[in-house]
Amino acid sequence: MRRLLRAIRKEMDLGWGSLGTVTLGLTYRCNLRCSMCGTWKKGTARSQDELTPEEISRILDEAHALGARELTLVGAEPLTRKDLAGIVRDAKQRGFSVHVVTNGTLLTPSLSSELVSAGLGRITVSIDGPPEIHDEVRGRAGVFESAAGGIRSLEAARKEAGSSTPLIGMHCTISSINADSLTRVQRVAEDLGIESLSYQLISESPEGEVSSSRVGDEVAAGSEFIPGDDSLLPSRAQAESIRDFAREQSKRDPSPSLLYLAAMTPEAIAAGRFPVRRCSVVGRELIADPFGVVMPCSHLDDYPLGDLRKQSLRQIWEGERRARLRRVLKRRLLPICARCCHHVSNLSLRRKVALYVSGRLRGAARTS
């Protein structure tokens, strides 16, 4: 019921109303070097310039005044910040529901206890498959075991504190490396006692789509998702089995991420092109990088909306650069939007319902 109310509110907020969610990329430091990821390449050297807890408190107060109640802490790897639990506690006390996205490997028993007592609402641990596959994606042997150990320590900390939070989710990024192992992902989640499981096809941005994604004369899209020498998009054959997997799995778990994949064509999956028709993210979310530069979304990171060290959040939220982007997106989405990581969030309520209904009908047709 709460989810439905949130979806209706989000639908109404598409009229570019109040700020809903703030995402803080707390750091570009990471202890891993995953094959599909460009985030960690963006600025390790400047870790001493990262936003301080005091700056973050000020930003959160401003965000709260603009209506935001959801805070996502991400990175590169947010758990590399020694002050993470304090930031979570502070945000919770300022009225935010706090979500952390992590690779899970740095979740020690003591950090787990601190995060539980700080009031963390939700944590998403990225796990891309069974041990050998996850380690291959994440570029190092033993990463799966560390992440699994982290999840177990968090579960133990929750139990010890008699707390039902944080809810523990698992997120699987689908690429050519794990496409043939997806049927084993559900078992991994069950074995780890995970409460929710989401899937997302890897985003890769061809250079031509980056350079043609412009707001006026400015190239707005950044280079984070430009693939290296080898693309990690699934082959055509893998794309078909991803689609079939999603169709089968969504009968048991009709989650939006699975229903979305189930409705894509194998051609679109192999090309990594999402059928995004509108943007609801820029209307209600903001992302700040570790140094306080605000971006409209993770793909438009070469179109800064402002700098929180020089301006207030309200000035940025109500500023001309955001208004200009908004006008552009209302006319037509940018080429890069076909690669949008938020493609599921961008679905209208009507399309979500249609996906759900068509998934149910497909399930019924197969089993009858």
Ligand SMILES: C[S@@+](CC[C@H](N)C(=O)[O-])C[C@H]1O[C@@H](n2cnc3c(N)ncnc32)[C@H](O)[C@@H]1O
């Ligand atoms: C950039 S990471 C940051 C948080 C944390 N370090 C982690 O790995 O979860 C956030 C999520 O993005 C996913 N990701 C990385 N590269 C991606 C890509 N090219 N396309 C889509 N998702 C990607 C990761 O698997 C992870 O689930």
Ligand code: SF4
């Ligand atoms: S996906 Fe996460 S863990 Fe992997 S390199 Fe990127 S930021 Fe680090």
Ligand code: SF4
């Ligand atoms: S990439 Fe996604 S979030 Fe960014 S402007 Fe395009 S549709 Fe919106």
